[in-house]
Amino acid sequence: MTAAEARADASPDPDGPPPARLEGLVKRYRTARGRRHTALDHFSMSVPARSIVGLLGPNGSGKTTALKALLGLVRVDSGTITAFGHELPRAQHLVAHRIGALIEGPAFTASLTGERNLRLLATLHGASESTVAEALDLVGLTRDARRAYSGYSLGMKQRLGIAAALLPSPDLLVLDEPMNGLDPEAIRDLRPLLTHLRDDRGMTILVSSHILAEVELVSDHVTIVRHGRVISEGRLSRLVEGTTDHVVLRLPGPESLRDTARAVLARRGIPVAAADGASDPTELRAATGEGVPAVLRILAEHDIYPEEVHRRSASLEDAYIRAIRAADAERDGPHDAE
Numbered sequence: 001m002t003a004a005e006a007r008a009d010a011s012p013d014p015d016g017p018p019p020a021r022l023e024g025l026v027k028r029y030r031t032a033r034g035r036r037h038t039a040l041d042h043f044s045m046s047v048p049a050r051s052i053v054g055l056l057g058p059n060g061s062g063k064t065t066a067l068k069a070l071l072g073l074v075r076v077d078s079g080t081i082t083a084f085g086h087e088l089p090r091a092q093h094l095v096a097h098r099i100g101a102l103i104e105g106p107a108f109t110a111s112l113t114g115e116r117n118l119r120l121l122a123t124l125h126g127a128s129e130s131t132v133a134e135a136l137d138l139v140g141l142t143r144d145a146r147r148a149y150s151g152y153s154l155g156m157k158q159r160l161g162i163a164a165a166l167l168p169s170p171d172l173l174v175l176d177e178p179m180n181g182l183d184p185e186a187i188r189d190l191r192p193l194l195t196h197l198r199d200d201r202g203m204t205i206l207v208s209s210h211i212l213a214e215v216e217l218v219s220d221h222v223t224i225v226r227h228g229r230v231i232s233e234g235r236l237s238r239l240v241e242g243t244t245d246h247v248v249l250r251l252p253g254p255e256s257l258r259d260t261a262r263a264v265l266a267r268r269g270i271p272v273a274a275a276d277g278a279s280d281p282t283e284l285r286a287a288t289g290e291g292v293p294a295v296l297r298i299l300a301e302h303d304i305y306p307e308e309v310h311r312r313s314a315s316l317e318d319a320y321i322r323a324i325r326a327a328d329a330e331r332d333g334p335h336d337a338e
């Protein structure tokens with residue numbers, strides 16, 4: 001099949017083969033000391049058509065390696081990679097034009113304008129002038145297109161990188177940490193762009209990020225990676241559904257008071273943990289869907305009155321922490337993937 005024929009059969013059909021499927025990928029890097037380092041350990045995930053998939057995981061868990069494997073930038077030791085039903089890297093030429101990517105920062109020429117940089121890339125892709133203008137418009141850079149790249153802010157550079165990834169008019173857009181280094185406003189601006197590309201262009205987007213709250217706002221599917229393996233995958237709503245709302249309590253005073261609070265709540269079927277990431281050791285998290293009044297009533301029966309109390313809805317952060325903890329608990333022995 002020629003590339004043109006491949007495009008002709010390129011309907012981003014939600015029932016067709018998924019834009020990307022990685023199955024059982026194993027990748028071992030050779031380290032400087034000649035040892036083997038497992039970056040992907042039977043890594044499997046699927047990217048559904050017309051979705052925004054958030055790829056999450058701690059530093060060094062293998063996200064970039066998996067994305068590079070999909071893009072043909074890293075050769076895996078074993079496993080199968082397919083894009084739009086074509087096996088890679090063998091059929092790379094059939095799907096390369098359907099995949100746009102921003103990975104490890106794009107290489108632009110500092111002295112040239114944003115527009116000129118894109119035009120040069122467009123020539124490589126065989127993309128038209130109008131594609132350049134459209135890509136600049138999509139990422140909101142039309143006004144700054146004639147400024148030198150060297151004068152761009154980090155956010156503008158990232159947006160130009162996304163514009164470059166859009167030049168081949170891809171069906172699948174792969175973005176590695178596009179929010180890195182961006183200020184909150186620039187991060188917020190990325191959200192409508194990604195949802196527009198999915199909803200109005202029918203694009204599928206695979207985006208890795210450390211910013212859980214942002215992934216929660218923009219993704220419809222989430223894949224969580226730990227030690228080179230996928231430990232949780234699915235619709236965002238389903239992952240978050242599996243977590244419980246929490247009542248967060250601040251109980252200053254002696255540790256024995258918090259011990260008593262933990263014990264009385266546990267006896268009523270409400271498990272309590274220290275609040276995740278809390279800098280305040282007097283905070284407790286009571287996992288319950290019953291809400292603040294139920295927790296306060298139980299504590300009042302024992303003359304315990306928290307200084308502060310608020311309810312926290314189940315979130316992707318809870319699902320993420322739960323998945324990571326479960327994976328760590330399951331894992332025995334020392335590991336070499338991170």
Ligand SMILES: Nc1ncnc2c1ncn2[C@@H]1O[C@H](COP(=O)(O)OP(=O)(O)OP(=O)(O)O)[C@@H](O)[C@H]1O
Nearest residue numbers: 029030039058059060061062063064065066337338
């Ligand atoms: N070229 C390489 N040679 C040797 N080891 C590598 C190489 N690239 C990555 N690694 C190692 O493989 C593991 C996975 O790295 P990878 O960059 O895929 O993780 P990541 O999840 O993207 O991390 P981060 O969130 O920090 O970007 C890490 O331990 C990393 O140090």
